[in-house]
Amino acid sequence: MNSLPGKHIVLGITGSIAAYKAAYLARTLIKCGAEVQVIMTPYAKEFITPLTLSTLTKKPVVSEFFDRRDGSWHSHVDLGLWADALLIAPATAATIAKMATGVADNMLLTTYLSMKAPVFVAPAMDLDMYRHPATQDNLAILTKRGVTVIEPASGFLASGLEGKGRMEEPEQIVEQLDAFFAHGQRLKGKKALITAGPTYESIDAVRFIGNYSSGKMGIALAEVLQREGAEVTLVLGPSAQSIPQGVHCVRVTSALQMLEQAQKAFANTDIALFAAAVADFRPKAPSTEKIKREHLTAPFVIELEANPDIAATLGAHKDFHQIVGGFALETEVNIEEARHKMERKNLDFIVLNSLSEQGSGFGVDTNRIRIISDKGEPDVYPLADKHEVARYIVDYIAERMGI
Numbered sequence: 001m002n003s004l005p006g007k008h009i010v011l012g013i014t015g016s017i018a019a020y021k022a023a024y025l026a027r028t029l030i031k032c033g034a035e036v037q038v039i040m041t042p043y044a045k046e047f048i049t050p051l052t053l054s055t056l057t058k059k060p061v062v063s064e065f066f067d068r069r070d071g072s073w074h075s076h077v078d079l080g081l082w083a084d085a086l087l088i089a090p091a092t093a094a095t096i097a098k099m100a101t102g103v104a105d106n107m108l109l110t111t112y113l114s115m116k117a118p119v120f121v122a123p124a125m126d127l128d129m130y131r132h133p134a135t136q137d138n139l140a141i142l143t144k145r146g147v148t149v150i151e152p153a154s155g156f157l158a159s160g161l162e163g164k165g166r167m168e169e170p171e172q173i174v175e176q177l178d179a180f181f182a183h184g185q186r187l188k189g190k191k192a193l194i195t196a197g198p199t200y201e202s203i204d205a206v207r208f209i210g211n212y213s214s215g216k217m218g219i220a221l222a223e224v225l226q227r228e229g230a231e232v233t234l235v236l237g238p239s240a241q242s243i244p245q246g247v248h249c250v251r252v253t254s255a256l257q258m259l260e261q262a263q264k265a266f267a268n269t270d271i272a273l274f275a276a277a278v279a280d281f282r283p284k285a286p287s288t289e290k291i292k293r294e295h296l297t298a299p300f301v302i303e304l305e306a307n308p309d310i311a312a313t314l315g316a317h318k319d320f321h322q323i324v325g326g327f328a329l330e331t332e333v334n335i336e337e338a339r340h341k342m343e344r345k346n347l348d349f350i351v352l353n354s355l356s357e358q359g360s361g362f363g364v365d366t367n368r369i370r371i372i373s374d375k376g377e378p379d380v381y382p383l384a385d386k387h388e389v390a391r392y393i394v395d396y397i398a399e400r401m402g403i
Contacts, residue, residue: 003181004174005033010079010115012088012108013053014095015043017158018124018167022048025089025170026056032174037079039063039108041095065107076107080114085177088112089150090124090167093135099147100138116246118180118227122150122173127163146223146244150176180227186403187394188229192271194222195262195310197237199255201282203302204291212362213277215239217327220390221273222247228394230271235261237276255279255307266314271397274311274326275351277362282307315346323397325349332356338372348400349373351393359383371396 009029013022026036038053040063050061062079080086088095088108095109099121104110112119121142129135130152139149150173154164196218200208215236222234223244234249235258243249252258255278266272281304311326318324326347328338333354342350352370359366360383368383371393381392 002032003178003185004029007034007084007181008082009034009036009177010083010086010111011036011038012086012091012111013038013040013044013048014088014090014092014108015041015046016090016092016124016167017047018090019044019047021167021170022089023052023056025087025173026053028170028174029177030057032178037062037082039079039111041106041108062107065110076111077114079111080116083115083117084181085118085120086112086115087120087122087173087177089120089122089173091121093123093125093129093132093138096121096123096135096138096142100141119147119245120150120173120177120180121147122167123152123165124167125152125165126157126159127161127165130165141242144242146226146246148176148180185229186398187225187271190230190270191265191268192222192225192230192232192273193235193262193265193269194218194225194232194273195235195237195258195276195278196222197239198277199237199258199279199307200253201255201279201307202286203283204287204289206290209279209282210238211277211279213237213239214363215241215276216363216365217367217386217389218273218275219244220386221275221393224387224390224394225271228398233265233269235265235276237278255282255310259308259310259313262310262314266317270322272314272322272324273393274314274324276310277329278310279307281305309345311347312345318346318348323348323400325351325393325397327351327353329361330354333370335370335372335378338370342372342374349396352378357383369393 013019029036036057037059038061054061098109104113150168153166153168155166156162157165197215198211198213200210202208219241222232226232226246232247234247236249236251250261284303284305324347328341328350338350338352350372353360355361357368360368367386367389369381371379
């Protein structure tokens, strides 16, 4: 299997003794048909020379924002648009920490922040540095944002100790990239729309009607679709979750705002997934000021009006080429009720999960789903991490599209 011919790989090299492996890594990528552009941090040049890497890649190595000879500018934005993947190998603890916190003090880090393509990091450090809680927290942050961490290997380290922390071998890194591109680009050229999170409907200036949705399921779907090559627009209600790299996120608060933004994207969408927990009702006359308790008389009544059903509104305009799916969260497993919702909203399928099943629902990291469609009995899936559940759903969509 070789899916790398013609791929544009930005290879970031940081200041680690493992930088010597970057020469083998660049050479292996090029032998597989990839085009490689190297970016080096200033400290990386203490371990391996730019001349070595430019000779191997047939491209000048980028290290500074400006070429000191002629003043020409190296555009990190252009590199972010050119790349099919950013691979940082070796990735030191310092670089990983800066990536996690958004520090952009060198060319490699600014390129990372501008990157539209998938990002891979191959950590390289001493075993105690690798297993330190700070490093593990930083890697977890990057993983949540959609960065793929290529686990380091165990063995003898430069410190003389033995353990986990040495950068994975170049051949194994290339194999992981190859596998990603072979499996991960089924939806290249497709556009996807996802709604996610809750909506908040104002009662007054400080209070609202809402729900417990975190947006985790919809964000996981956005990440998997983006990794599969789709151009993803995520219309997200109030959520504290991190947004995956490369996903276009439009933040909204209310159901009406979510509908407006979803309508803008829907017509040009190949895949639409309505995963948001939209409030069914909103106060008819919200106050622009805080309602004072002492000014109320019992009983205090809030008159509500119905919010639009976003999935049904857009489902009514579904084109033949579009795959449109919705979600149904119920207190019980009610297949027929979910099927009725699917038909009423003109959806191709609906994902059913139940609050009655342990590990499902709002705020948790797992889910147990059933995919219901007009094609026979429901597909039942085991309890799994929401990223794995997102993979089940995207695999189902790809199968329906014949990909």
